[in-house]
Amino acid sequence: MSAELKRARALELSGAYGALEHYISGQPVVGQGRSFDITDPSTGKVIGKAHDAAASEVEAAVAAARDAFPAWSQRSGNERKAILHRIADLIVARADDIAALECLDTGQCWRFMSKAAIRGAENFRFFADRAPSASDGLALPSAEHINITSRHPLGPVAVITPWNTPFMLSTWKIAPALAAGCTVVHKPAEWSPYSARLLVEIAHEAGLPPGVFNTLNGLGETTGKALTEHPAIKAVAFVGESKTGAAIMKQGADTLKRVHFELGGKNPTIVFDDANLDAALDAAIFMIYSLNGQRCTSGSRLLVQRSIYDSFLSRAAERVKALKVGDPFDPATEVGPLIHQRHLDKVLSYMPLAASEGARILAGGARLDAAGDGYFVEPTLIGEAAQSMRVAREEIFGPVLTAIAFDNEADAITKANDVDYGLAAYLWTGDSGRALRVSSALETGMVWVNSENVRHLPTPFGGMKASGIGRDGGDWSFDFYMETKNVALSLGNHKTPRMGVSK
Ligand code: NAD
16 A cells, blocks of 8 residues: 555544544543644644543543443453454454554554554453463462462553554553453543554454443543542553653552553663674664654663774764655655654754753754654764763653763663663673673663564563563563452461460
């Protein structure tokens, strides 16, 4: 399909929703709250509207999830597994529609979004297969008791997601919640709500009972806040900015909400002079400029050993200048627009800052000429930066790479860890001992050695420090969505202390 046809299909799909409704108890519900615009980042044009959820709509969605919980949690794991696999089948069948909507709504490139849709299906299959054993626990015998643990779904949970890769991230949170036996109220980001609507429709087409999975549109400070404060919501799975995570923790405090946070990052790619430099360059470029740099695990800091710094940076600059920026629907495009005018302004504000802090822009550094009203920025490489600079410490969340030189192993570790964040790190070296030493010293939840970010679903995903609380993936997801219970059975040979028997 040509880029034009893909865009036309995406516009047809988004237009079909008119004003995008909420989805409660298996039905579209016309929103009564204040409306907000949804824009196409490639053109800056308004493509639709959605409504912030009114208080009564939040109540209705939470009530639906609460009412559906007993029956859904009591379905056998095999039944849940079958429905989740059907969801995955339908995602695969509609992968092109999902990718097209995602390109239109977020400006992410087709070459990545077609894979993200398939990855969404894989998320459902992975957790579907584990649904039958999600409740299983351990037998922990002592001399006098047999202890048996089991896990039980928490109840209705809120899933609040960001705008960068909305479909994939939503499946990553919602699939394990449903597999565990929880019911869900999902609030997608207000800047990119369309693919969430497709997901909830697909889930119902696959046979998910009404009320098990509900979607509310709305803003963070209203709809999102109301969900995180609602007493019937037992947990909040949140993906977004660190400062929003802090706000949600406060909002959920009165109801002792269980929280799972996947937050921001300022992830280092560390290149030692003994590394395979060709491979390191490919990975360093991919990890910051793919997904328009709007990626929590982006390698947004490039730490390069001083002996190879100049040559590595000049090769990197050539590659950055050659990146193909343009229409996200064109399969040749490598970098699309940023999500929104406000985000474009934020990313562009770092360009003069870099210069005023004493760094040097080696490639890019401006809004893209001929971008019209689209939110395009030139892929940017900032060199000669120091770890103390804001461009080296703050999450810019765009196609902007900040490069810093280091002298030796100790200096690399100090600089890598000298940020508030601790999500991921990428380490390039030919020395296996150094790989083990450095990865052990890095304060990040994930380290890839001689590799870009390649996800393996059974492994834990999540960050330290300001990058998050909790882990997803494998069994870690079920630990969040379920309560663990211990039952101690006496073997009949223990002595219960007697009280009230002394004269
Ligand atoms: P954001 O925090 O602004 O918004 C995320 C979601 O939270 C949106 O749905 C928003 O409406 C909602 N929200 C905002 N304020 C809220 C409040 N007070 N109460 C409840 N909900 C509220 O984040 P964003 O700008 O949409 O996304 C970009 C951020 O997400 C980046 O920092 C990025 O690193 C992070 N992210 C992290 C991961 C990860 O796995 N660690 C993955 C993707 C994105």
